[in-house]
Amino acid sequence: MRPQDIISRKRDGSTLSDEEIKTFVRGVTDGSFADYQASALLMAIFLRGMDAREQYALTEAMLRSGSSLDFSEIEKPKADKHSTGGVGDKTSLLIAPLAAACGVCVPMISGRGLGHTGGTLDKLESIPGYRVRLSSDEARAILRRVGFVMMGQTAEIAPADRKLYALRDATATVEAIPLIVASIMSKKLAAGLGALALDVKTGTGAFMRDEERARELARALVATGNSFGVRTEALLTDMNQPLGRAVGHAEEVIECVEILRGEGDERARAVRELSVELAARMVALSRLESSVEAARARVLRALESGEALETFRRNVEAQGGDARACDEPRRVLQPSPPREVRVESARAGFVVRVDAAEIGLAVARIGGGRVRVEDEIDPSVGFLADVKLGEEVRKGQALGTLLCRDGARGEEAARRVRSAYTVEDDPPPAGSFKLIKEVIAG
């Protein structure tokens, strides 16, 4: 089976056989499919699509390109959540302890940030001493002791995905739904999950800006998860503004700890609400409660009782971090406070649009993210949003505060953040920015 023949069949709109898909994925891993052949096939898949059977075969072949994590000796139900990514999206840091406190075993494999979105691993590393590079024995021990572990993808998990992702990034084939689904699911399936809650975001700060495309992606993810026997649900959620108050590594961890401590204010409400909802789905899909309502109540109890905070503390200790971050988050995470630049509204009116990606990029540019993979991150910089979509503001009122190290670059970033807010005379229609737009179940 020559690469050209597989490429030409997809090019002409045919359905690839399981064997052809396996040959492709194996060829990408062992080099018998050249990069330029793989990228031609990726573009053909982008433009021709894949049906459910091809989607299954691609996901399975990518999963089998590497080894799985074996947590089978842990008897608790295993579940995870995955988000397609957004600006200020820090829910993993809350969901993992919330679900673990409710009895779910959460082997959470997360990523690094790139572009306008931050990465969970980078955020956790703003806790002094916190280690995310764990051996599978260490991960298993932490999982057993704490109930959740936070780790990066190992070299053994889905190596085909790493190779394909790098190619997709360079060849404008990232946004193809079958490729996104196989990339996400091959990694998630490697952890041997029984349940998976997905957060598929749509809006100005989302990977899939368009709501209809995001819905299509959510459906494909849910169908694929269920076809592998993993009980999977997705929430389609709003990403038209930073989620919660903080954008920036240390500040996002601080915001999460404050929520776990019961100290989060109104500006953090969306983070709390979405985290509770996703954790509740994990608890319900894991059959630890018989309904989402009961699961939600249990998650809220774990939050309000301080149980989730204690679970988080045990994880920080187990992964080598400074557990005082759970007691005095600001002192531990922002030991040398950055400069503050006030971002003011240029006019009076209502906030009708926020370009969340632009805010993410402005923060990334002052050291709070990676423009290129090799960039170093400054965890202390960021942006704290004071107002939300739909709110009324006075001229000169603070939209938020930019945290930076270098005054000149900070001023420039502040201007960029300011221009990301559109303030108009009339308020947006009521209900325009519903956080959870839809639940997509199998």
Next chain:
Amino acid sequence: MRPQDIISRKRDGSTLSDEEIKTFVRGVTDGSFADYQASALLMAIFLRGMDAREQYALTEAMLRSGSSLDFSEIEKPKADKHSTGGVGDKTSLLIAPLAAACGVCVPMISGRGLGHTGGTLDKLESIPGYRVRLSSDEARAILRRVGFVMMGQTAEIAPADRKLYALRDATATVEAIPLIVASIMSKKLAAGLGALALDVKTGTGAFMRDEERARELARALVATGNSFGVRTEALLTDMNQPLGRAVGHAEEVIECVEILRGEGDERARAVRELSVELAARMVALSRLESSVEAARARVLRALESGEALETFRRNVEAQGGDARACDEPRRVLQPSPPREVRVESARAGFVVRVDAAEIGLAVARIGGGRVRVEDEIDPSVGFLADVKLGEEVRKGQALGTLLCRDGARGEEAARRVRSAYTVEDDPPPAGSFKLIKEVIAG
């Protein structure tokens, strides 16, 4: 301008700007566009197409990726012909001397054979001593003295095309019309032509089997040629059987010399007819005659008077070949005659279908062509066809003769050739296999 952005625009069906196309072609030549990025864009072009303006820009950028041949000091009108390739397609060897004998200057840049089709350069090299690797000074001198020169593409001509062609071959993107047009025309335009006659073949031995697609290709070639100020016409011709009698390097040259000597029999009729027609187009497009009819008459006079044979002889001498090939072609070109294996019809009836590509491949397999680029060619092997489509045959009658070196492989090739002929009880409808199907003018 990042490669990804150019790729994504074509992926989404946009029209690329001249600047984007230039960036792509320059990037392919200087390596700033990686192979895997180029192949993703090639697939996007395959599936999204290109409009006339993009086609012009792509062709121009590929032309300008290298240098041109400067024959401007020769005052005669310059013209060439190009065929999309077929089995037994040896018309270049007749057209060049015919047109040159009528006063056209023909700087003919030809290729090597690959797969089921042979290459003009390989055929010429079966004349002992004939050299096709010429410096541009040598080529200019021969052109001035003889009126035509036969040469290979130099490294300086359209280097982007060589790179892209290798990628297209490996990524199932060869058959995209905009890419074919740019590849052909960028090389032809480098010779500074005033006129170009195209032979676009369709049928079982053609690169474009489908007639509608071949017509589309012919139209795009003609439009692009004319947009560069080169008077261009195309003939859409039948390639449902080997053209003429011979398939195989030495035998094809022998067939041409016999036609030039006035010795060709009925089986060579199609070669003579098509060569005269294409040469006449070159003469008419070069404005050496005011109508195609007058040009055809002039070409026939050059053929029948022996003038074309003398022109061919002068070329063979000028390019270092043994000119006795013009007097005793069989003795000079087949000094050690190959074995002959008779290919017989298994039944009585009418020849209703010939798989010409299969015949080409059978000959290639016994050394008469290249399966891979690095294969050596045996010029002496081949196939001589005795019957044509529509002819009635008796059971056991010779369909033709296979010429080979190795008996066992020859028997196998003979079986393969036999199976390429379909003989049925009823004759095909009259006029099914018209040689020249259509003339496509600008």
